[in-house]
Amino acid sequence: MSKQTVDVVLVTGGSSGIGAATVKMLAEEGKTVYAASRRGTVPEGVSGKVVPVTMDVTDVESVNAALAGIIEAEGHIDAVVCNAGNGIAGPVEQTALEEGKYQFETCFWGAHNVIRAVLPTMREHSFGRIVTISSVAALVPIPFQTFYSAVKSAVLIYTKALSLEVKPYGIQCCSVLPGDTKTGFTSARKFTAESQSESEYSKRFKASVSKMEQDEKNGMPASKIAAAICKQLNRKKMNPTSTPRIDYKFFGFLVRILPTRLMLWIDGLLYG
């Protein structure tokens, strides 16, 4: 009988926030966890088998080298959690091409680099679990964080399409959609260069980002998202998507049933 359980997991963005909490939880469950990030550090106070990996997900060579090292050591990788990410804020009119690309570089192409590198070994073993981290912002777009909303939407649809491609090979995919979560994400957020000069947008932009920052600082603990990720990895059949916390689940439901005009009106009241 082919493999049915997840024993070896690679978590990208394992040095902070949601990734660090996931590394910790998976290790406590007894899994072998590779925690990858540019810093290459592992969360403090973690017990179990955690191996730090220095990897920049935007650098294909760095990803391939890290994956090859894990496969050499373990013989296989059962699951990846493509969690590494960052955010950039700024009005669309004040976002240069390179700044927009920066947003896609880590969150989208970074995840793709890792997934592309891991699929051959998963197919070879007829077993694999892939978790990507989307966001509630993929469903409810955030003005002035348009590129963030767009990339998280792209991650979500990529994951759904991928799940159909790889299903015959015993590989399952799930995209987790966190809402506001208290992590290093808020302080790591970048701002587009033009958004820093006074303009027509300044007042609304500052108010919107400041509300978002407050919501994140008062947000869920990273462990709540980690628990949702672990739950999916332990399921025989993963859900295609997972949205932690009942109120965010309800948002997701509303988005599906409300007319778009009404949904955008409510969205605008919150973040416009």
Ligand SMILES: NC(=O)c1ccc[n+]([C@@H]2O[C@H](COP(=O)([O-])OP(=O)(O)OC[C@H]3O[C@@H](n4cnc5c(N)ncnc54)[C@H](OP(=O)(O)O)[C@@H]3O)[C@@H](O)[C@H]2O)c1
């Ligand atoms: N916090 C929220 O409210 C929220 C809501 C929805 C979705 N999310 C998503 O959740 C994921 C995790 O974010 P977080 O909130 O936990 O933020 P965080 O605390 O800032 O953690 C981000 C992690 O990504 C890593 N990372 C960034 N760029 C990388 C790169 N090029 N290569 C490898 N690792 C990289 C960072 O490590 P190094 O700096 O050491 O590389 C860090 O470990 C992201 O995809 C984010 O978009 C967060």
